[in-house]
Structure formats: structure tokens, C-alpha cells
Amino acid sequence: MSRHIRSIVISVLAAVLFCIVAANVPRADELYEAESKRVVRFDPAAFSHLPLEGGGRRASEDASRVGVKRHHPTPAARNMLAADPPPQSTSDVSDVDQHIAETGNTRVRWEGAARVSLGSELINRILYEAQAIVTGQREPERLRAFPDCLEDVLVKVSGDPRLIGDPRLVPLKANAENLVVSFRYHDRMSGIPVHDEQGTRDRPYDLTVSFDAAKIDAALHSLGLEPWKEPRPRLALFVGVQNGPTPYVLSSDGDRGLEQRLSLTAAAYKRGMSIVLPAASMLAGADVRFDRLSKIDLERWAALAKDAGGDAALIGTLFWIEQEFGWRADWRLVSHGDHRWQIRGVNFDAAFRNAMAGSAQILSGRGEPK
Numbered sequence: 421m422s423r424h425i426r427s428i429v430i431s432v433l434a435a436v437l438f439c440i441v442a443a444n445v446p447r448a449d450e451l452y453e454a455e456s457k458r459v460v461r462f463d464p465a466a467f468s469h470l471p472l473e474g475g476g477r478r479a480s481e482d483a484s485r486v487g488v489k490r491h492h493p494t495p496a497a498r499n500m501l502a503a504d505p506p507p508q509s510t511s512d513v514s515d516v517d518q519h520i521a522e523t524g525n526t527r528v529r530w531e532g533a534a535r536v537s538l539g540s541e542l543i544n545r546i547l548y549e550a551q552a553i554v555t556g557q558r559e560p561e562r563l564r565a566f567p568d569c570l571e572d573v574l575v576k577v578s579g580d581p582r583l584i585g586d587p588r589l590v591p592l593k594a595n596a597e598n599l600v601v602s603f604r605y606h607d608r609m610s611g612i613p614v615h616d617e618q619g620t621r622d623r624p625y626d627l628t629v630s631f632d633a634a635k636i637d638a639a640l641h642s643l644g645l646e647p648w649k650e651p652r653p654r655l656a657l658f659v660g661v662q663n664g665p666t667p668y669v670l671s672s673d674g675d676r677g678l679e680q681r682l683s684l685t686a687a688a689y690k691r692g693m694s695i696v697l698p699a700a701s702m703l704a705g706a707d708v709r710f711d712r713l714s715k716i717d718l719e720r721w722a723a724l725a726k727d728a729g730g731d732a733a734l735i736g737t738l739f740w741i742e743q744e745f746g747w748r749a750d751w752r753l754v755s756h757g758d759h760r761w762q763i764r765g766v767n768f769d770a771a772f773r774n775a776m777a778g779s780a781q782i783l784s785g786r787g788e789p790k
Contacts, residue, residue, distance in 0.1 A: 547692055548573055549630045555622050557605055562627060566600060567593035569629040576692035578640050579648035579784025581777035592639050599639070602630045648784040653755060654694040655779060656730025657684065658703075658721075660710040663740040667710035671700040684772045691776035698728035713737055721754040731755075734779055738771060751775050753782055761789040 550569035554561045570593055575583050583589065592599075606626040637647050659670040661677060670677045670684075681697065688695045698708075706724055708716070713735055716724070725733035732755035739748045741764065748764035749771035759782050763774040778789035 546689070547577055548633050548636055549628055550576070550690075552627050552629070553608070554625050554627045557625060562603065563597060565627050566596035566629060569627075570596040570599060570631065572690060573631050573636055574640060574643075575777075576690070577636055577647050578645045578786075579692070579780040580645060580786045581691070581781055581789070582786065583643070583645075584777075586643075588643055592642075599631050599635045600629055601632045604628050648780075652692065652694055653731035653783060654696055654729070655688075655732055655734045655753075656725035656728035657695055657697050657734050657736070658708060658713065658724070659684070659734075659736040659738065660713050661738045662710065663738075669703055669708060669710055669713070670697060671703055672697040674700045680768055680772075683769050684775075687769070687772040687776045690773065691780050693776045693780055695734075695776075696729045698724075702728060710737070718754055718758055725754070732783075734775060736771075736775055738768060741765070747771050749774065751778055753779050755783065759788060 550572035552565035552569055554565050571584065571589055574589065574592075575581055604627075606628070608624045608626055640647055657670065659680070661668055661670065661680060668674070668676045670680055672681070684695065684697070687693075703709075706727070708724065714737070716735075721733040721735065725731065732753065735752040735754070737750050740746075741748050744765045746765040747768050748762065749766075749768075750762050751760065751774070753759040759778075761774075761778050763771055766774070774789075781787060781789050
């Protein structure tokens with residue numbers, strides 16, 4: 421009997437304790453109301469020191485509908501998407517060109533109905549810089565990003581993608597901090613109110629790192645390589661995509677392939693290549709269709725590249741391979757000959773990086789891509 425009584429007493433005490441605790445815990449609706457009031461009291465001035473994309477807060481509906489951050493420096497820029505990249509793709513580039521906005525770490529110039537391009541002048545100005553996505557602005561996070569940025573710059577300046585993963589870079593990457601001349605951050609959540617700890621200490625940033633040109637050139641010399649100083653040809657891109665019943669050829673102003681356009685320009689920025697995509701009207705007038713990409717001869721490609729505003733033609737066909745759960749990309753560069761290579765089983769970001777890396781390797785005189 422005493423055991424039964426003890427059980428009853430314990431149950432009663434537990435119920436009383438629960439009621440006391442519950443009476444002192446705010447209800448969910450009370451918490452929501454308190455949180456709402458806290459958010460309403462948010463003071464934008466407290467965060468005015470954070471870098472804004474392009475230095476402005478006006479929104480572009482054209483950009484927002486495709487997920488591009490909606491802060492552009494000028495009224496004209498609101499009609500543009502951005503390129504960097506870089507790649508989906510994917511820094512604050514207002515100090516580079518006021519007409520280049522940004523999406524992630526990708527710079528792309530979208531000039532209305534004109535062409536998507538990364539010009540040679542811009543490429544020369546960003547040749548010795550690279551980007552990485554970091555969490556917060558603390559020094560340890562920044563130092564972790566410097567080595568990979570250094571590798572990207574060495575590949576970009578030399579035009580030699582064979583440096584990627586080269587063990588000879590290990591001592592150079594360990595000393596990467598001493599080759600840096602400046603760095604800057606771009607808040608990837610610019611314009612979004614800080615609402616919790618994630619929005620302060622652990623906010624994501626695009627980190628752009630600029631390296632000392634003389635030291636980069638010296639590092640390449642130590643590896644037996646010369647910087648690729650000659651003017652870089654602008655590649656006119658003729659890229660067909662097959663994913664579903666209706667294939668298409670990428671254009672600067674077409675309804676399809678926005679993600680591929682952004683990824684292409686991100687890859688071009690990463691490897692220091694100047695590119696241009698033809699307008700849909702130019703492709704239609706020249707009868708450039710997916711099923712004809714393999715049938716056009718060298719002379720015709722050279723002429724089409726000039727018509728598109730390029731110096732050389734880079735032709736690609738991308739096929740989605742369901743069994744490999746990836747893309748197969750066949751590339752053909754028409755410049756002082758006919759150069760071909762392939763990559764497969766990758767996403768299209770990797771396919772486009774392979775296209776830019778292979779083109780850089782050929783045009784810089786580093787041999788043929790494998």
C-alpha cells in the first residue's frame with residue numbers, strides 16, 4: 421500500500437511542478453509577438469557599414485525573378501544581370517565597372533538585347549585577383565581562403581590549368597598571405613536585415629583577393645613558367661544544350677539557358693578568358709542550330725566568330741547522360757587549327773570550367789587539353 425501511495429504522491433508533485441513551470445514560460449504566440457516587435461524596431465543605420473552590392477538599394481524585378489540579388493548602382497544597371505561570376509557561379513565590383521552587377525560570385529554583363537560578354541579590358545584588370553566564399557570576416561577564415569585564391573591566380577595568369585593540384589604549389593600556397601596586396605568583402609546577404617546570430621558573426625561573404633603582380637610573375641618563373649602577357653583572344657561561344665526533347669543553342673538574349681550563361685561567364689572570369697555569346701537573331705540569321713553544330717566547317721566558324729564579335733570560335737555540345745547522372749561536353753576550338761577535347765560525368769559548371777581551361781591551355785601555348 422505504501423508503495424502505491426508514494427507513486428500517487430510523486431505523480432501529483434510532478435503535475436504541480438509542470439504547472440508551475442508552464443505558467444512561467446511564454447506562449448508561442450507571445451514569443452512571436454515579441455519577436456515581431458523586435459524585428460519592427462530594426463534600425464537600418466546600425467548596419468550601414470556593411471557593403472552593399474553596387475552601393476544601392478533599389479530593386480530590379482528582372483533580376484529578382486531569376487534569383488539575382490537586387491541592388492544595382494545605376495538605373496541603367498537595373499536592366500542588367502551580372503557576370504564575374506563564377507558558376508553559379510559565383511565580390512563587390514563597383515570599383516571595377518559601374519555597369520557590372522553581381523550574382524553570387526559570378527560576374528556577367530547582360531546588356532539588354534545585346535551580347536553577354538567579358539571584355540579583354542576587364543579581364544586584364546582582374547587578372548591578378550580571385551574570389552572565394554567565406555563565412556564572416558574573421559582572419560582565420562580569410563587565411564584559409566588565400567591558398568586556393570593563389571592557385572586560381574597562378575592558373576589564370578599563366579593560362580596553364582595543369583597547375584591545378586600541382587604539388588609544387590604547396591610551399592607557395594603556404595606563403596600565400598605574403599603575396600596578397602589587398603582584399604575586400606561583399607556581403608552575400610546585403611539588404612537582408614540582421615535577425616539572428618547567423619546574420620552577424622556567421623554572415624556569408626564573397627572575398628575578393630588581389631595579389632602582387634610582380635610576386636605572382638616571380639612565382640611562375642620559379643615553376644619554369646612565363647605569364648601569359650599577350651592579348652587574349654575573345655572567344656565567340658556557340659554552345660548547344662540537349663536536356664529533354666528540344667535542344668537549343670545558347671544566346672545572349674534567349675529565353676532558355678540563363679543558368680548556363682551565368683555559369684559560362686563565371687568560368688571565364690575564373691580562368692581569365694574574354695568571351696562573347698551571340699544574339700539569338702545572329703544565330704537565326706546564320707542558321708546555327710543544335711543539329712548543325714557538327715556540320716559547319718572551319719572557315720565558316722571563323723567567319724561566324726567575327727560576326728559575333730570574337731576572335732576565335734569555341735563550339736560545344738552538352739548532353740545530359742541519365743546513366744552517369746551528369747553532362748558530357750564535347751569542345752572544339754577553332755583557332756590556328758582544329759582542337760577538340762571532351763569531359764563527361766560532371767555538372768555544367770565543371771563542363772564550362774573545362775572549356776575555359778582547355779581554351780586557355782591551347783591559346784597560351786601550353787599544349788592540348790586531355
